[in-house]
Amino acid sequence: MHTFFAPDLNGSTYTLPEDESKHAVRVLRLGAGDAVALLDGRGGVYQAAVADANLKRCQLRITHYEKVSPRSYSTYVAVAPTKNLDRMEWLVEKAVEVGVERITFLRCARSERRELKLDRLEKIAVSALKQSGQAWLPQLDELTDYAAFLKTVDPATTFIAHLEEGERTDLKHVVSQAPHCCVLIGPEGDFTPQEIELALRLGIRPVTLGASRLRTETAALAAVFTAHISR
Template identity: 85%
Template sequence: MHTFFAPDLVGPTYTLPEDESKHAIRVLRLGLGDTVELLDGRGGRYQAAVADANPKRCQLRIIQHETVAPRPYFTHVAVAPTKNLDRMEWFVEKAVEVGVERISFLRCARSERRELKLERLEKIAISALKQSGQAWLPQLDELQDFAAFMAGVAPATTFIAHLEEGERTALAQVAGAGPGCCVLIGPEGDFTPQEIELAISKGIRPVTLGASRLRTETAALAAVFTAHVVRA
């Protein structure tokens, strides 16, 4: 069954935007009575039938609806975006497929990417939502300075993954202790000692994701996957 994103769905009918209408009628060849799935990104999953096969404003009639409860464990990854944006796009796509509640983007001292536009990443997140059938679209936060982000964290459930020498606990051993976790992932040159010191001074615990030296986007995805495994 074909899936469409319907964030503003209200009532017994829904009209697809013009580009989606054209895709549904001209490309997918949907006709009257054909059924599709709609996801609103807020836990709503709908089955709908084509009521008006207009390629500019395809109208759908809702025939079935279920509400999917949020996951009981909240996973939040705060990551410094890579210079090559394709790698961040890959991370967002895979993280949504696995399941993540929030993704924040950090501007760190060693960050090579100083600006970030969310529009493309939001489209990728929606595409991944439709592909995977996830009912909840994660929150994507604008890029912000590391220090500013640190001012709003909850230390008890926040962890910083870094490569500096010192004692670090495996994320898998601590991530499942609370109702959720936030994992900080640094840029390609890692967090600076000063950034690590700031985090630790706030009560944030240093963690490791394993023995391998991971790329930024791989480390971020590993954090998402680890959070799922420990709660399985």
């Protein structure tokens, strides 16, 4: 069954935007009576049928509604985006498919990318939502300065993954006891010692994702996956 994203759905009918209407009618060849699914990104899952297969305004009639409750735990990743935006697009796609509640992009001392536009990443998140059947669209945050970001999190449920020497706990051991967690992932050159020290002074705990040295986007996805399988 084909799935469409309907963030503004309200009522017993829904009209697809023009680009989606054209895709539904011309590409997917949907006609009157054909069944489709709709997701609003806020837990709403709808079954619908095509009422009017119009190329510009394809109208759907809602036949069934189900509200999917949020997970009993939440996973939040704050990551320094890579210079190659394709790798961040890959991360967003896979993290949404696995299931993540929020992604914040960090501007760190060693960050290769100093600016970031969310438009493309948000479209990828929606596409991944439809493909995976997830009911909740994660929040994507604008690029935020590292020090300012640390002031907004709860140190008790926040963890920093870094490669510096020192005692670090395996992430899977700490998230199993934390219904909500935020994991910080640094840029390709890692967090600076000063950034790590700042986090530790605030009470944020250092963690490891394993023995391998992971790329930024791989580490962020590993953190999301670990948070799921450890609960």
